[in-house]
Amino acid sequence: MELTFVQQSGKYVAEFEAAGDFNLHVEKPYGPMWISQRTAGTRWDRVKEIKGLGEESTFDYDFTALVYPKSIKIECEVNPTLAVVTFA
Secondary structure (H helix, E strand, O other), X not given: OEOOOEEEOOEEEEEEEEOOOXXXXXXXXXXXXXXXXXXXXXXXXXXXXXXXXXXXXXXXXXXXXXXXXXXXXXXXXXXXXXXXEEEO
């Protein structure tokens, strides 16, 4: 599934729901990126285990968890040129 980013409060933001394990592939110019998740409620929590998201031009990571579904939010200071989620 290809993600579409919209500009919100000076950042580029995309959200999706994960029903199971997934891979996230993002290609972007130099600039910070953050990933947040939530399993219930309205508040987001930053995924702290993934360090150094900002400076790479390519991010490719396999996500696994014990509890699904999860809402995932990706925020970037620069507009990604490609962002794809692939489910297991």
